[in-house]
Amino acid sequence: MKKEKDVIILAHNYQIEEVQDTADFLGDSLGLSIEASKVKEKVILFCGVHFMAETAAILAPDKTVLTPDPGAGCPMADMITGKEMREWKEANPGLEAVCYVNTTAEVKAECDICCTSSNALEVVESLKGDKVLFAPDKNLAAYVARHSSKKIIPWDGYCYVHNNILPRHIQEEKRLHPAAEVWVHPECRPEVIELADKVFSTGGMVKEAQKTEKKEAIIGTEIDMITRLKRVNPAISYYPAKSNAVCSNMKKINMAKILRSLENMVFEVKVPGEIAQRAKKAIERMIAV
Numbered sequence: 110m111k112k113e114k115d116v117i118i119l120a121h122n123y124q125i126e127e128v129q130d131t132a133d134f135l136g137d138s139l140g141l142s143i144e145a146s147k148v149k150e151k152v153i154l155f156c157g158v159h160f161m162a163e164t165a166a167i168l169a170p171d172k173t174v175l176t177p178d179p180g181a182g183c184p185m186a187d188m189i190t191g192k193e194m195r196e197w198k199e200a201n202p203g204l205e206a207v208c209y210v211n212t213t214a215e216v217k218a219e220c221d222i223c224c225t226s227s228n229a230l231e232v233v234e235s236l237k238g239d240k241v242l243f244a245p246d247k248n249l250a251a252y253v254a255r256h257s258s259k260k261i262i263p264w265d266g267y268c269y270v271h272n273n274i275l276p277r278h279i280q281e282e283k284r285l286h287p288a289a290e291v292w293v294h295p296e297c298r299p300e301v302i303e304l305a306d307k308v309f310s311t312g313g314m315v316k317e318a319q320k321t322e323k324k325e326a327i328i329g330t331e332i333d334m335i336t337r338l339k340r341v342n343p344a345i346s347y348y349p350a351k352s353n354a355v356c357s358n359m360k361k362i363n364m365a366k367i368l369r370s371l372e373n374m375v376f377e378v379k380v381p382g383e384i385a386q387r388a389k390k391a392i393e394r395m396i397a398v
């Protein structure tokens with residue numbers, strides 16, 4: 110049906126195993142955005158959360174973008190609205206605002222440049238000013254601030270999946286697996302990042318699994334990242350930092366809903382023209398970095 114209806118399935122690295130098996134392309138937020146901007150198929154069936162499908166719709170305006178479940182959102186993306194971003198910028202005249210890709214199209218339309226977890230530092234460094242606004246993830250902001258000479262003013266948002274991974278979880282896994290390297294996502298708390306050997310986007314973890322000589326790794330991110338890493342390098346033993354680090358919205362996508370999408374060509378994700386145009390500028394400025 111996928112071939113018959115000229116559909117490509119893009120899926121995020123946190124999707125469940127059978128969705129990963131079905132996808133034509135698996136990636137992190139940056140990889141998926143870039144892929145969406147160059148697909149040949151008429152329809153993109155996007156298996157991830159809503160802001161990711163929106164980003165695909167913005168970058169591929171002549172394609173039909175479908176989500177298997179329009180209710181699969183990202184609570185962190187909902188921690189700032191377009192109005193709040195506009196008011197924050199007005200209250201800080203002259204400062205540029207960086208917005209994490211985990212935001213709605215309305216927020217992207219109000220910011221100056223987007224970033225993802227794999228390029229946040231480069232994006233911040235590319236700006237002229239020595240002070241920047243950064244929304245919505247305070248943990249990613251703290252990670253960037255630690256490596257940048259610029260002053261980062263964070264919004265008070267966070268991802269509950271990553272924020273609930275605590276230092277004691279890492280310490281316990283390190284005690285059980287002393288030879289393992291610790292890889293964490295930059296959405297984790299600074300105290301957790303402090304205990305990590307390496308900090309990666311989900312795409313960065315995939316690259317690391319392809320090239321590392323290590324035989325064991327403790328993974329500080331959403332649980333199905335381990336499903337993804339096992340596909341890439343099954344010779345490594347992966348231990349979750351926290352076995353119930355589950356993004357319930359990512360898990361809303363399943364095979365029955367994918368089939369429903371293919372059969373009925375639902376649910377279309379559309380971004381209103383004027384918002385899409387302004388959001389696209391911020392995303393393209395990021396891709397250019």
Ligand code: 13P
Nearest residue numbers: 137138139226310311312
């Ligand atoms: P990545 O861009 O690293 O895949 O992260 C997306 C995300 O939502 C992490 O929680």
Ligand code: SF4
Nearest residue numbers: 183184185268270356
């Ligand atoms: Fe959002 Fe966190 Fe889920 Fe990523 S893991 S989609 S940031 S809630």
